[in-house]
Amino acid sequence: MSDLTWRSTPFDDDKLREECGIFGVVGVAEAANFTALGLHALQHRGQEAGGIVVHDAEHGFNSVRRFGYVRDNFTSQDVMDMLPGTVGIGHVRYSTAGSKGATAIRDVQPFFGEFAMGGAAIAHNGNITNADALRRELIERGSIFQSSSDSECIIHLMARSLQRNIPERMKDALRRVEGAFSVIAMTRTKLIGVRDPLGVRPLVLGRVGEGWALSSETCALDIIGAEFVREIEPGEMVVITSESGVTSYRPFEQKRPRFCIFEHVYFSRPDSILGGRSVYSTREAIGRELAKEAPVEADLVCPVPDSGTPAAIGFSLESGIPYAMGIIRNQYMGRTFIEPTESIRNMGVRLKLNVNRALIRGKRVILVDDSVVRGTTSRKIKEMILDAGAKEVHFRIASPPTAWPCFYGVDTPQREKLLAASMSEEEMRRHLGVDSLRFISLDGLYRAVGEAKGRDPNAPQYCDACFSGEYPVEPADQLEKGFRLKAAE
Ligand code: SF4
Numbered sequence: 004m005s006d007l008t009w010r011s012t013p014f015d016d017d018k019l020r021e022e023c024g025i026f027g028v029v030g031v032a033e034a035a036n037f038t039a040l041g042l043h044a045l046q047h048r049g050q051e052a053g054g055i056v057v058h059d060a061e062h063g064f065n066s067v068r069r070f071g072y073v074r075d076n077f078t079s080q081d082v083m084d085m086l087p088g089t090v091g092i093g094h095v096r097y098s099t100a101g102s103k104g105a106t107a108i109r110d111v112q113p114f115f116g117e118f119a120m121g122g123a124a125i126a127h128n129g130n131i132t133n134a135d136a137l138r139r140e141l142i143e144r145g146s147i148f149q150s151s152s153d154s155e156c157i158i159h160l161m162a163r164s165l166q167r168n169i170p171e172r173m174k175d176a177l178r179r180v181e182g183a184f185s186v187i188a189m190t191r192t193k194l195i196g197v198r199d200p201l202g203v204r205p206l207v208l209g210r211v212g213e214g215w216a217l218s219s220e221t222c223a224l225d226i227i228g229a230e231f232v233r234e235i236e237p238g239e240m241v242v243i244t245s246e247s248g249v250t251s252y253r254p255f256e257q258k259r260p261r262f263c264i265f266e267h268v269y270f271s272r273p274d275s276i277l278g279g280r281s282v283y284s285t286r287e288a289i290g291r292e293l294a295k296e297a298p299v300e301a302d303l304v305c306p307v308p309d310s311g312t313p314a315a316i317g318f319s320l321e322s323g324i325p326y327a328m329g330i331i332r333n334q335y336m337g338r339t340f341i342e343p344t345e346s347i348r349n350m351g352v353r354l355k356l357n358v359n360r361a362l363i364r365g366k367r368v369i370l371v372d373d374s375v376v377r378g379t380t381s382r383k384i385k386e387m388i389l390d391a392g393a394k395e396v397h398f399r400i401a402s403p404p405t406a407w408p409c410f411y412g413v414d415t416p417q418r419e420k421l422l423a424a425s426m427s428e429e430e431m432r433r434h435l436g437v438d439s440l441r442f443i444s445l446d447g448l449y450r451a452v453g454e455a456k457g458r459d460p461n462a463p464q465y466c467d468a469c470f471s472g473e474y475p476v477e478p479a480d481q482l483e484k485g486f487r488l489k490a491a492e
Pocket residue numbers: 203263264265266408409410411412413466467468469470
């Protein structure tokens with residue numbers, strides 16, 4: 004498939020999007036099949052493209068990288084026959100750094116490098132905030148980049164290291180890297196997992212039979228029947244072989260962890276476990292907090308499907324207002340292979356969501372959504388609900404206002420495009436044209452994820468930069484391009 008024919012729907016651009024999912028196994032008979040299943044479970048973290056690299060003693064390293072869904076690319080016998088091996092890693096992608104929109108195949112991971120001591124492949128979730136500076140330096144010193152991805156810097160930094168084995172070269176390389184990274188790498192015999200010192204992006208370890216698995220989320224362990232062992236700690240590197248099991252290293256200076264709080268709100272699948280808590284339960288708790296903070300008299304609580312569902316259930320349970328499926332999602336819309344014509348584009352959100360008219364007519368409706376980014380979808384949904392005869396529309400949002408872009412592996416519009424960057428809550432309410440609009444407070448969100456006292460302003464436990472504007476890692480490349488931090492405004 005040419006990259007010109009693979010387009011995301013234009014109706015999905017009002018959400019923050021997680022950029023990548025990563026998965027790897029060692030010590031299993033069919034590493035590629037396990038990896039494909041794992042990536043399939045992580046498809047929500049990236050739908051533009053995916054790739055798998057495997058190794059076996061007879062055939063060496065082999066890889067397949069394709070545009071589109073895992074289920075379309077990694078299920079045919081022909082493809083899977085090209086991927087024999089007992090160790091393998093994979094990556095699903097929605098582009099962050101590197102080409103946007105129409106991804107180039109050269110930017111599809113995993114990336115592979117051949118070193119004096121053997122080959123290695125890496126799959127990266129996150130975003131390197133000093134990638135521009137690193138790339139300039141590496142190119143000046145003779146590195147020849149194959150892609151426009153920030154992640155390729157890691158391979159070149161490894162190539163320049165004087166260490167004698169791949170894990171040591173990875174440590175050298177990642178000590179030069181700033182920003183957010185969860186990395187899964189492989190050599191001929193080893194599976195390697197690393198999380199950045201703040202642990203911004205997730206990475207978990209599982210046991211599958213006699214083998215081991217690493218994954219962005221626990222839901223991908225479930226699909227292959229693996230047992231969840233533990234999370235890889237912030238700043239930890241694990242090196243895993245079939246023979247020796249898991250060896251843990253601490254290659255970085257220790258820092259206070261700052262896990263992405265938005266993983267709890269939206270990115271991770273509700274059936275995953277994060278920080279020992281079910282994502283579903285956390286989202287339900289967010290809905291309960293929201294109902295306590297922003298009660299309103301109404302007849303129905305309806306989720307904006309699908310991501311608003313657990314928070315809407317929590318809101319309903321706390322408020323006693325009945326929960327109902329007032330909006331039905333067309334499960335098969337997904338993505339489109341062709342650029343829609345103008346007339347189809349104008350149908351907008353109606354292609355994906357439809358109002359349950361019989362239920363809505365004459366009712367005061369609370370709509371619970373996970374976030375408001377540009378506000379375009381929220382406005383269309385409000386119009387659909389009013390068209391269906393609702394008496395009142397109240398929006399309740401399961402995250403604080405998103406006023407700052409993410410530079411740590413999540414696709415956000417530029418700051419000017421974020422509704423909350425330039426409008427107060429009341430201005431946003433008027434802009435959306437709803438009867439009321441309330442966001443959960445940052446303190447309320449912290450309470451819902453388990454911090455009983457809310458957010459400690461001097462020592463926040465999570466990355467919450469897209470809400471607070473307080474970036475735990477300075478976005479060096481962005482500052483060079485003119486981005487202004489909150490303190491400079
Ligand atoms: S800025 Fe927001 S989305 Fe990005 S890592 Fe921090 S909390 Fe997550």
